[in-house]
Amino acid sequence: MEKQISWSRLDNTAKLFPAISGEHAANVFRLWADLEEDIHPKALQEAVEQALKDLPAFAVKMRRGVFWYYFEQNPAKPVVREEFCPPCFRIELRRNRGFLFRITYYQRRVNLEVFHALTDGNGALYFLHHILFYYLKQVCPAASHWEKPAELEDVSEQEMWEDGFAKSDEESAGAAGQPMIFAPRAYHLDGEMLPIGAQQITEAVFSAKEIAGLAKASGATVAQYFAALLIEAILEERCREVPPKEKIVISLPVNLRNFFPSKTLRNFFIFVRIGVDGSQGNPGFDNILAQVGEQMKGEITREKFLARIRQQRRLEEIPFLRVVPRVIKDFFMRRTYRRGEHTYTCTLTNMGRVPMPREFVPHVKRIGTMLGASRNNTLKVAVSSLGDVMTVVFNSTCREEDIPRYFIRRLTAEGLAAVVTCNEVPR
């Protein structure tokens, strides 16, 4: 029998999140699944407890060490509740029994909200799959005899705790890290701020096939097409009268599991920045798309990622920095992060086609994701698709709806059908 892991260090990316998170930047993302029937709370509670037994990497609390934070096993049970706070609201650890995730439900929707220090979208999706498996097994008579799908059985406890950055860094031993250079300031989106903690959500549903066809006709991938469309929306809605001095920069998180062999359930992603100069006005969609495509091809390569990982790990390994007390590290990390936040305009994440065990398909209508926006980065866009249903979610901490409106209208003008859902922002 494998020895249970009682505590673990935070991975390279996770080290940043406890230091920088607060009321203005919760660093919480949400994954949700829309089912065919209303949610049964008791069955969901039972399903979460079962899922945690299978995935102890999620049953942790974060503790403060003298030099670093660390994860420790959490013997408590998480509480499933009806949705009670705005989407991506800060997870107050003390009120959440120490857990770094929150499970809520509303009508037919199951929400899994995760503090980014715990895992990334890929890890959270694996957890959500487990929850859905145990939930459906209880509530669907046809599912009561289900065996666990092979997709949910293939990660050992050692693998789920693994630090993907450390593992891939071993490959790059001897390789030169990318030099530490701060990118220049990017164009900043501002507007009428919502109350602290509130998010304006605009959720648009399209046909995944139609979107893919549109992108293909332009010779681009869906991610490239959406990044270009987002840049065009910002240029048209915010910079038409006064062209921006700074570039419009989109930050794209990239799942490193596609480049390095790892089954970790912890953070294993990296940000790539794609920028377009709008100082001469809108260069036109085709031109923007060509620039975005070229930059993405150049930036999203295994070699570039290895150099970035080396750079990040090298910083973490400096003996002097390691012995600096955590409180001081937190202070400097916050300062550095704030500076880094000004180097991109907004974030676009594309989870792509979400893998779903075959058995679940008739019961799950839609899967979606959203990233909590912050006071400094007021717009975050998340894309995911299940079957032919593509969901694009805009999270904003500003009241303005101009960018989602341009984005959605631009697609409906191409003949695409869109169904839009919005939340009611608390006053």
Add this chain to the structure above:
Amino acid sequence: MKTCNNCRIQVNSSREFCPLCGQTMARSTGEGYSAYPKLELPRRRFGRLKLLLIFTQVFLGITVLVDGFIRSTSYWYLVLLAGSAYTAVSALWAARRKNNPGGVILKEVLLISALSFSVDYFSGFSRWSTNYLIPLLVMGSGAAITAIILLRPVWFRDYFFYQFTLLVMGGLCMLLWVMGLATVRWTAFCALLHSLVTLTGLMLFAGAGTREELKKRFHL
């Protein structure tokens, strides 16, 4: 489900106006359901803090006024103010951290020690803080933490770190005596010995867990 002809979208909502352009929407067929409940933001807990800050300000005003009437040559009202501000903040903090009494005790010891040393130092430095108050606080808090561990053995691992910090403080008391900042030897000696004995007892009680706890807390 409604339709906005201006944006050419269907809207999954019962509202009258399009969320994107604000135009009146037309009702269309098709089932719709609400995906987001109408929620209020959780209440921010600044009410009590604000009240205490106002109270402290009023208190400062009164003390400065009294000082003006009696024409005192010392800054006694600053001591009163620091004391009342500290009491207000620490009471709030303790209320929020009631699930972690060990942490509250440790923080109180550190803050009271710093505050009393400052007051003592700026009021002639008769060494009442370094001779008696700080060493007795270290001993008292050590005893309190030991009592909590005996009552709630589940918390033992967590509290090991606090005892370790108290040992450092016991060492600090001894250092104050060596440096001449304290003149009474027995209190400093007792504080160090008490924290040393308590920690050793805990280590014996914990066995192999001690090394694991130290590894967790001090990992580089």
